[in-house]
Amino acid sequence: MTPIIVFSVITGYFGLLMLISYLTSRKSDNDTFFTGNRKSPWYLVAYGMVGASLSGVTFISVPGEVANTGWTYLQFVLGNIVGYVIIAFVLIPLFYKLNLISIYEYLKDRFGLKSYRTGASFFLISQTIGASFRLFLAAIVLQIAFFDSFGIPFWVTVLVTISLIWLYTFRGGIKTIVWTDTIQTTFLLLAVTISIIVILSQLNLSFDDAIKLVTTSPKSKLFEWDWLSDRNFFKTFTAGIFITIAMNGLDQNVMQKNLTCKNVKDAQKNILWFSITFLISTLLFLILGVLLYQYALANNIPIPERTDDLYPLLALNYFGLLVGIVFLLGIIAAAFSSADSALTALTTSFCIDILNIRKTKTVQKKTRLYVHIGFTMLMFLVIIVFNSFNDASVVSAVFKVAGFTYGPILGLYSFGLITRKKVKDKLVPLICIIAPILSIILNYNSEKWFNGFKFGFEILIVNAILTMLGLWLITIKPKTSLN
Template structure:
C-alpha cells in the first residue's frame, strides 16, 4: 500500500477524533471531565467498552496465537462471564451507592488513608506501564509500515502519537472518551469483518460456509483437559478473576460505567457488554483460523512471529479496502486503551493524591492540565525506554510484572466486601508490597522445583496472599459499623 494512502487514512482518523473532542468539550466543566455529568447513554458505554477492552495487543496477537493454541483462549473468555456478573451485582451497586468519582475512595472509607493510597498507587503503576506497553507495540508496527519510509524517527512518531491523544482528551475528559470509544470500536469490528470477508472470498467460501470451514480446520480445538497451561479450569478461573480486577477494580474501565445515569443503566450496559465481548472474541479466533487457512492455500510462508501474520496478510495480500480498515482498526485498538488510560490516570491522581473534588478549587483546571501533561510525558519516556531496551523478553517481563499489581487490589476489595476484619491501616502498605514479591517467589520456585508454570492464575495467588496478610494484621474479627458494604 502506498505510504501516501496510509498517512491520509491515519490523518483523517485523527481529524474525526479531534472533531468529536471539539463537539463534546464545549461548555465542559470538571464534572464533564471526571464523570461526563453522569449522563452517558448506557448503549454507547457498552459498545465503546468493547474497543477499550480489545487493546492493540489483542488485535494483533489473538488471531496469530490460534496457530499455537487453537481456540483455547475461548475458555478464558467464558470465565469472563461470572467475573463480569460479580462486577454487575456486587461492585457496581457499591460504587453507585457511595457516588464515587474514583473507586479507590471506597478503600479509605472501609480501611483508612494508607489502604486508599495503596489502591490508587497500584492502579497508576499498572495502568501507566500497561498503556505504554500497548502503545509501544502498535507504534512499532506503524513505524515500520509508514514512518521509516518517510525518514521520521521513532521518538518523533511517539511524540505525535501521544500529543494527539492529549489534544483530544485534555478538555472533555471521560465525556469525550465515551464517544471516541464508540467510534474506535466500530473501526476495530469493521477491520475484523473486512478481513474475514477478504480471506473467505480468496478461499471461495460463502458467509454460511465460514463457520463449517473453521470448525473442520485443525485450528478449532476449544476444550483442553490435559495437564498443560491451557487446561479448562485453569483458563476459566483465570478469566473470571481477570474480568473482576481488570474491569471491576480498574478505574479506567469503571470510570466509563460511572458516567451512566443510574445503577440500573450501568448494570444493563455491563450485561450487554459481556455478551458482546464473548462474541467478538470468538470472531477474532475465527479470523485467526481463516488467516492460517488462507496462508496455506496461497502458499504464503508463515512468519517467525505469529503476531506478524495478521499485519502481513492485511497490508500485503488483502484488497485495498481491507488493508485500509486494518490500519484504522489497529490504530483504533491502540488509542481506545491509551486515551482512556490517560484520562483515568489524570482523574485518579487529581482526586486521590491531590484531593481535588470537581468545582471546589479555582485553579482546578490548570492543575488538571498539568497532571494530564505530566502523564503524557511519563508515557513518552516509558515507550522510549522500551524502544531503547529492544529486548522482547525484558519488555514482556516488565509488562508481566505490572500484572502482579492487580493482586493487592483484589485482596483489598475482597477483604472489604466479604469480611468484617479491621486491618491496621499503617501496616497495609507492607502487606500490599510483600504479596506480589511472595507471589513471584512462589511462581519461580514452582517452576524450578515442580515444573509448574504459573500463568494468569498468578493473580489469584497474589490476591489470596494479600487477603491472608490483611487477616494477620487485623485488630479483631468484630464488625466495623462504619464499613460501607453492599
C-alpha cells in the same frame, strides 16, 4: 499502500476525533472530565467499551496466538463473562451508593488513608504499563505502514501518536471518550469483518466451507484439560473471572465509564450487554486467526517469527487496498481507544486519590492539565523502554504484568467486602509489596517446586490470596468492654 494513503487515513481519522472532542467538550469542567456529568446513555457506553476492551492486544495478538495456543483464550473469555456478572451486581451498586469519582475512595472509608493511597498507586502502576504495551503495538504498525518510508525513527512515531491522543482528550476527558469509543469500536469490528470476507473471497471459500475449515482446524482447539499446562481450562476460566473483576471492576479506567451512566440500573445493563458483545467480538478475532494461517499456507507466505506480526503483514501487503485501509483504521482505533481512556483514568486517579484536588478552594483545571501531560510523557517513556527489550507476545506480557500488579488491589477489595475486620492501616503498603514479590517467586519456580505445574493467568488469584492472608495477620482485635 502508499505513504500518502496512510497519511490521509490517519489525518481523516484524527480530524473526526477532534470534531467529536470539540462537540463534547464545550463548557467542560472538572466534573465533565472526571464523570461526564453522569449523563451518558448506557447503550452508548456498552458499545464503546467493546473497542476499549479489545484494544491492540486482541486486534493483533489474539489472531496470531492461535498458532501457539489455539482457541484456549476463549476459556479465559468465558470466565470474563462470569466476572462481568459479579461486577454488575456486586461492585456497581456499591460504587453508586458511595457516589464515587475514583473507585479507590472506598478503601479510605474501609481501611484508612494508607490503604487508599496503596490501592490507587497500584492502579497507576498497572494502568501505565498495560496501556503503554497496547499503544506500543499500534505504534509498530504505524511505523511499518508510514513512518519507515520517510526514515522517521520509532520514538518520533510514538511521540506523534500519543500527542494526538492527548490533544482530543485534555478538555472533555471521559465525556469525550464515551463518544469517541463508539467510533473506534465500529472501525475495529469493521476491520475484522472485512478481513474475513476478503480472505474467504481470495481462497474461494463459501460460508459453509469456512465453518468446516475453522471447526476442523487444530488451531481451533478450545479446551485444554492437562492440569500441568498453564492453559488448563479450570485455571484459565477461574483466572478469567478474577482478572475481569480486578482489571475491569477494580480498574478506574473501565469503571469511570460505567459511572458516567445515569443510575445503577443503566450501568448494570451496560455491563451485561457489553459482555455479550465482547464475547461475540472475540470469537470473530479467533476465526480470523485460523483463516490468516490458512491464507499464508495456501499462498506459501512465510510465517513471521513474531506471531503479532502476521495480521499486519498480510493486511498491508496481500489483502488489497480496502483491507489495508480498514486494518489501519482498526489498529489506530485500537490504540486510541485504550490509550485515551487510560490517560483520562490515570489523570483522574492521580488528581483525586493522590492530590485530592476537590478539596482545594479554586478550580484546579491547570493541575489537571499538568497531570494529564505528565502521564502522557510517562507512557511515552515506558513504550521506548519496552521496545528496547520486547521478545514475547504482547498479549501474554500484558496479563502477566497485570497478574502481579492487580493482585493486591483484588486482595484489598475482597478482604474489605468479605470480612468486617479492621487492619493496621500503616502496614498495608508493606503487605501489598510483599504479596507480589512472593507471587513472582512462586511463578518462576513452580515447575521445579510443584512437579511440573505451571502458573498461568491464575497467578493473579494467588497474589490476591497472599494479600488477604497478610491483611488478616495485621487485623486489629476489637476492644472488649468490661462489665
